């Protein structure tokens with residue numbers, strides 16, 4: 084009799100176990116499907132976001148193009164070696180400096196010092212760009228700060244020489260390059 088009882092109990096337990104097992108399997112399936120659904124919606128959301136931001140990327144690109152207005156600065160013969168001149172670029176409110184170095188290279192930068200915005204000048208003696216406000220020095224070759232308080236480089240103005248004229252054709256605002 085006690086054995087019978089045990090058998091029944093065992094058989095009941097076995098059924099319960101089966102039900103739990105099936106439950107667990109169903110839960111596993113649910114989890115799998117939920118994960119799949121989540122991944123699908125995450126991918127969908129990423130694509131949607133990407134597409135939604137496309138117009139903004141296009142605007143940003145256009146801004147960059149707007150920044151690359153071509154503007155004649157001077158005739159090369161009017162700017163002898165080891166001299167400089169000021170101009171404005173890309174807008175009339177943004178002062179810039181063009182240097183014709185001793186070696187005959189042309190270099191141009193926006194000339195607001197990156198410390199506190201004083202104008203920067205070409206210093207012939209040392210072939211550097213000097214900000215007299217707090218004696219900040221920048222390299223003529225790449226606009227990087229060399230000494231003094233400035234920590235960031237001057238924005239580089241890209242140049243092109245065509246038919247004896249020097250043009251500003253773009254600007255690169257570099258940060259820590």
Ligand code: FES
Nearest residue numbers: 196198199214219
């Ligand atoms: S403003 Fe140029 S060094 Fe301070």
